[in-house]
Amino acid sequence: MPSSLLKLVFLSTAVSGYWLPETVGNGKFKTCIVPKSNGDDSPAITSTVKSCGDNSRIVFRSGTEYNLLTPLKFSGLTNVEFSIQGNLTLSDDPSSVSAVVQNSTIYPGHWITISNSKGVTITATNTQNGGWINGHGDKWWPGANDSSDKGRPHLFSFGVTGLRLRGLKVLNPVAWCFSMGGQDVYMTDTLLDARSMNGFPFNTDGIDVSASDVVIDGWKSYNGDDIINVSPPAVNVTMRNIVAYGTHGISVSCSTGNGSGYLFENAEIHDSLLGARFKGSVGTTCQISDVTWRNMTITNTSYPIHFIEDYVDQEKGAAGKDTSLAAFAKNFRWENIHAHTGPSLKDGSCVSTPCWSKTLDESTKKGLYLICKDADHCQDFHFSDITLTSADGSAGEMVCVGLEGATNLGIPCTNSTLLATK
Known part of the structure; x- marks a missing residue:
């Protein structure tokens, strides 16, 4: 066993235990x-x-x-x-x-x-x-x-x-x-x-x-894949007070079914491939609503904010999939997230060309990827207090597809530099 254990301080939360021996005497x-x-x-x-x-x-x-x-x-x-x-x-x-x-x-x-x-x-x-x-x-x-x-x-x-x-x-x-x-x-x-x-x-x-x-x-x-992945039929899930290294994200995914009420807050993500992440599986459809990522610091991470409705492992491709299908996502929130991209778009899991995580118009300057099929599939999205910094220290950029012209996002749907938002 390790000779030294990192001491963690976690915020406590009062909940009623279902059954704990120390409470019954x-x-x-x-x-x-x-x-x-x-x-x-x-x-x-x-x-x-x-x-x-x-x-x-x-x-x-x-x-x-x-x-x-x-x-x-x-x-x-x-x-x-x-x-x-x-x-x-x-x-x-x-x-x-x-x-x-x-x-x-x-x-x-x-x-x-x-x-x-x-x-x-x-x-x-x-x-x-x-x-x-x-x-x-x-x-x-x-x-x-x-x-x-x-x-x-x-x-x-x-x-x-x-x-x-x-x-x-x-x-x-x-x-x-x-x-x-x-x-x-x-x-x-x-x-x-x-x-x-x-x-x-x-x-x-x-x-x-x-x-x-x-x-x-x-x-x-310290791991080599998702911290968490929440998917239907899950309802009412909260994860908070997180410190992670080497991760593939605080993730929500769906391929079938319905899910709602997911909150992820108070997180530090460092030296990772992905941060706040959603992935809808290509060739499938599902319903996900009421999801929030908030109060996050993300550093040296290839894709700090990554939303994609038709995710496909680029190592395997989408052959035989109905690419007209996509997830339906509603009431998604990204709040108080401060992100710094890393100098690489790969980690040790990338063993193919293209890498399984390759994303449309990717760049080490880009910290936010919002890739929707169209406005019907991405409803009531909002970003607030978002700052992006690229790996070279310049202002971070974003990719936005499917919500061009939207005026209620809190940010412009742009494919260029994203100025800090409030």
């Missing part, structure tokens, strides 16, 4: 300690959860490293807390993990799955040497030269009503970290550390959210 729940084995600890974890039952606290002992050599899958839990005082680790042998991932009889799609449950809490200790979940991605990244390895594990999948995730620390995930379904989710003080000294950490996404009524408060990450 001793004697109201059962505590069970997971025993340590000499090999795979997953069977002992499964057995402990089953025998301890509902209204329980499952404790991973301090000073103990538990080996999750096979996936964990839980369903039907009610009022259960997992208290990670020791550490959890996947195998450091990529071939062993890959063999499990490609065996559908034992791998359900994620390494840790909790579904059809109510009142689940995972709490990690805030001590320096405990509370870590180690994926050993550093053993995988040196051999990766693209994002196509089907043997990589997804880490967590949640389908819970009343989920609380407190102080989780993920070290070197192989790839994707958290997939959130369900409802009533509160996640606080999370650290994702996928810094790589050898090879790019492909697809180390932070959170994919399809859940509703979600608050994520306090996040720090």
Whole structure:
């Protein structure tokens, strides 16, 4: 585990917990300690959860490293807390993990799955040497030269009503970290550390959210993909107090369905490819409304503000897609965003020509890309207090397509320099 842990100060938020052991008093729940084995600890974890039952606290002992050599899958839990005082680790042998991932009889799609449950809490200790979940991605990244390895594990999948995730620390995930379904989710003080000294950490996404009524408060990450991606059917999602490096954005996306009520605020994004980001998938249509990015500082980032309705991975192209289709977006807001572009339009994920992220009329001078199909597909958009600075220190520029002549954006729909706005 890391010898030094960056100390983060997060703003606290008062919410009513769905079920937390410390709020119900001793004697109201059962505590069970997971025993340590000499090999795979997953069977002992499964057995402990089953025998301890509902209204329980499952404790991973301090000073103990538990080996999750096979996936964990839980369903039907009610009022259960997992208290990670020791550490959890996947195998450091990529071939062993890959063999499990490609065996559908034992791998359900994620390494840790909790579904059809109510009142689940995972709490990690805030001590320096405990509370870590180690994926050993550093053993995988040196051999990766693209994002196509089907043997990589997804880490967590949640389908819970009343989920609380407190102080989780993920070290070197192989790839994707958290997939959130369900409802009533509160996640606080999370650290994702996928810094790589050898090879790019492909697809180390932070959170994919399809859940509703979600608050994520306090996040720090070093990764090689999205901090968060929110997509339908998610409704009412807030993420705030964010510090991120190397990211592909605070993202909203859609290809089908309806979603609304997404707020992202109080963020610092540094040394990244993308910042405040929306991507509608080419050849599909969907409805997204009431989305706000606000109070953000974005530095040394290729595409600080990036909105595109017909996104296509330029590495793969749009062959066979109906390019007449696009997302319908309504009531989008960008407020108090101060951005400085970087000197490059690529990061380590760009392994093709063109790069997968190549964008219309791109330039290191441009910090805002607003690419709409037409005014019907982009309704009630507004920008306020936006400043853009290009990589060379000059005033930043923008690209605007589909809203030419619009007078209510707060900025001109221009393809040139954007003066600071209020």
